[in-house]
Amino acid sequence: MRDIFLQAQTLWYREVVRFIRQPIRVVSAIATPLVFWLLLGAGLQASFKPSGMPPGLDYVQYFYPGVIVLMLLFTAIFATASTVDDRRQGFLQGVLVAPISRATIVLGQALGCTTLSLMQGAIFLAMAPLAGIHLSLEAIFVSLAMMGLIAFAMTSIGLAMAWKTESTQGFHAFMNMLLLPIWMLSGAVFPVAGAPGWFQWTTRLNPLTYAVDALRHGLYLAEPASSGATLPMGSSVAIAIAFAAFAFILATRVARTASTI
């Protein structure tokens, strides 16, 4: 048990140190969603009035949690992509021949990437007042916890794919193709209430919807009516936890049988 902790911790540490030593990754991971938010949010603010908006929210505010999720998603993709090459000709080769289980490797990686997401999430959260969202200390902690949950789930999906994919290019193509629609269908970009029937259904079947919901609850801890969430907080969080757990187990399964040749 002590060994497993030591092993996972060292892999976690490696992800974090690598990230901090590549400032361009830090900058781009924050800048990309920020640009999205400012340009799209501000641009659509005046003309875009989707039906089903929660009372008292303007679009920039509604879009804010969606942008956080987008940032978590980008970070998850970029942080897990290295697994594709790393296991054939990089650092992971040495890890794969060490007396460590594949599940522990995935745990260390997932926790490492989740930490990266959280570091950026915290910076992004500090900009909430710009959107007119004022957070209590409690709301900040709950929001960070929800972001951690979403990041862990996304990272696990990224790892499941990265352990299976043979080329980095293929990985990026597939992840963008998979994750962007999931993001758009999660109520992150516009309220579900006003969308066509089929759209509403796919949104309800999308586990990310509930993760975004959970984050909305965290951000609007004091005034749930403004959150724009579709389910009560307890249910959203429960579904988000189940989603993260499922994604993690999937990643460990994939890693266990992944080809290293």
Add this chain to the structure above:
Amino acid sequence: MSASTISNSSQATADAIRAGTDAIDARALGFHYGDREALSDVTFSIGRGEIFGFLGPNGGGKTTLFKLLSTLAPIQSGSARLFGHDLAGETAAVRRRLGVVFQHPSLDGKLTVGENLAAHGHLYGISGKRLRERSAAMLERLGLSARQRDRVETLSGGLQRRVELAKALLHEPALLLLDEPSTGLDPAARREFWNYLEHLREHENVTIVLTTHYMEEAERCDRIGILHQGKLVAIAPPGELKSEVGGDVIVIHTAAAEVLQRKILARFKLKSQLVDGAIRIEKSRAHELVRDLIDAFGEEIESVSFGKPTLEDVFVHLTGHQFFADAAPTN
């Protein structure tokens, strides 16, 4: 007698049996990628403290064998034991005894030399004081102490190879497995690297198993196994293999090789091989033959080379193929 003493004594017996076992004992190993057979029926054993090299051209099966022995690839058919531990069933025990040096460095360039070693130690359950001691000892031994705080990406290829070696030896493995260790090293670095391998074998009784396509590297091994098209075609000390080739080797380049081959057979009653468009003759005291050949067929011969057999000749002798045929197309 309590249950625990029984298990203790059977454990002791098992260890005693293992004490006499070979470093590696592989039987009928086979491996295929889909339909393509990469290794078939490979059987060998390697003794403790031996330096053993697998020699073969690219595509011969070396890399596949390396991946099987390093536990990266699953055993598909046959079986292999490392110090008595089954590669398929006792993976954890095997991995603790195994130090692996990869062809592409398995170092994280963004981490420092010390951080890379620490991460490796942690993966093997080594931490705290023991990690600091082992790490300092390995860095000292490989002349890396001054570079401990440098990021690996700032080091030269030769230095990175040394860090890789320090890392592979950190957990005191009984067997060091190296994939093409000399690739990318200049001759001086290569010599230094080999001196260290020999030192390890001499003073710490580490068994060393490597794959290579360099003849000079194979020459330095106690024994070599020659891999060709997934099969182990020979296994012996390099000197013994060379003495199997009959005496000297003559290679004749000519425009019409088959015609000349028949003429040589008719005139000198000599059998020869056709290897990539060149005629190859193995014969003792062949220098006289060179003169006779030029006297007889001087017009047709473009060039003749003559020499003592090298491992390359051994490879051609055994397989009828040029060693680097795939790398250098002949016409």
